[in-house]
Amino acid sequence: MDRQEELAVGRRLFGHIDGRTTDLADALFRNRTINYSCRERAAVERDRLFxxxxxxxxxxxxxxxPGDFLTEDVAGMPVLMTRGADxxxxxxxxxxxxxxxxxxxxxxNARAFVCPYHGWTYDSAGKLLGTTDKVGFEGLDHGAHGLVPLPAAEKHGMLYIRAQPGGEPIDIDAVLGxxxxxxxxLRLDSHPLYSTDKVTPRINWKFAIDTFLEGYHIPHLHRKTIAPYFVGNCGVFKSGGLNGRLSVPKTTIExxxxxxxxxxxxxxxxVSIYQLFPNxxxxxxxxxxxxxxxxxxxDDPSRCEVEMTIYRPAESTRPDSYWEKNRDIAIRTVMEEDFPxxxxxxxxxxxxxxxxxxxxRNEPLLVHFHRSIRNALGVRA
Ligand code: FES
Ligand SMILES: [Fe+2]
Structure with missing residues (x-):
């Protein structure tokens, strides 16, 4: 956040610490437990959210x-993302x-993508460069058989895609509100990727997100790990359209x-937690x-895949052991305490x-997340 915002958040946090208060949602929020396990609901979420x-x-x-690429399945859509020579x-x-x-x-990093099955070749802009049997595919219009494009955008050092062909271009500022x-x-483009960890807990994907959206549980569930470092049940909330932010103080704020x-x-x-809607x-x-x-x-609404990545500042001179420790703390608290x-x-x-x-009401980001889900799905419960 910028300097003025940072100071304003700090002022509000000190106010809450002194008054033993926290930012509040306007009302209690009730959610149906079936939303975490129902197949029909999962199908609607896939189509309208993912x-x-x-x-x-x-x-x-x-x-x-240039030439770098990554692949991922996004809720059933196999995605190839590239950075072209341009x-x-x-x-x-x-x-x-x-x-x-x-x-x-x-x-x-690749100059071209050669399909492993019969060797058709595409460039990083998705263009079909060639087939391997000229006679067998005579008359095929190469221009009409490139990879199917998906909307993609990059801004503020962030990457976004839409896992569905066609539609409007993505305006990242409008998405972030x-x-x-x-x-x-945050100067995110100066933070190279340090590590990637993946787990597949037996929980609905929304549970994995919920875990991070309130500091209320920290003094209880994380008593033996991170609790001593945080002021419990204290935070400043800000809404950004469907997204939201919760800033929670560490005891060292004193x-x-x-x-x-x-x-x-x-x-x-x-620590500022940004929920980037939806997942x-x-x-x-x-x-x-x-x-x-x-x-x-x-297939199964009771399961999800969770990826945790750490990006460290490019200018950092800290040794790998320092980043390993950070990674270990994140894995220990979330994967050994929250997810089980x-x-x-x-x-x-x-x-x-x-x-x-x-x-x-003391869990405003959690309330905001589930309200955003309802709004995006166009459902009342
Ligand atoms: S499926 Fe890709 S070349 Fe045949
Ligand atoms: Fe937690």
């Missing part, structure tokens, strides 16, 4: 050089126009209290950026014994 809306693909530094970021359905094999796997200036101020306001530096003392979190931590993305399983409990909660939901869960 296919119809722009999806955050991580930072631009995933594709730093520096432009593009996305395609990763589906060969001959008989449908994926033309690329994993990530890397009121949190766009925060993203611009070091800034006696300083003149314009010399205060909250970067190391406040991602960008966490501004101390001196680096942590990104979590959750994708629903293709989430798996038990998922089982509880599926038992049918309770129909609703309640999000408190």
């Amino acid at each position: 296919r119809a809306l722009p999806i955050f693909m991580g930072l631009s530094t995933r594709l730093p050089k 520096g432009q970021v593009r996305a395609f359905a990763n589906i060969c126009r001959h008989r449908g094999a994926p033309v690329a796997t994993g990530c890397g 009121a949190i766009a200036p925060d993203m611009a101020a 070091s800034q209290r006696t300083m003149a306001e314009d010399t205060r530096d909250y970067r190391r003392h406040v 991602a979190l960008l966490i501004w931590q101390l001196d680096h950026v942590e990104i979590w993305r959750a994708f629903p399983d293709r 409990l989430g798996e038990r909660m998922q089982i509880g939901f599926e038992s049918g014994a309770t129909e609703e869960v309640i999000y408190g």
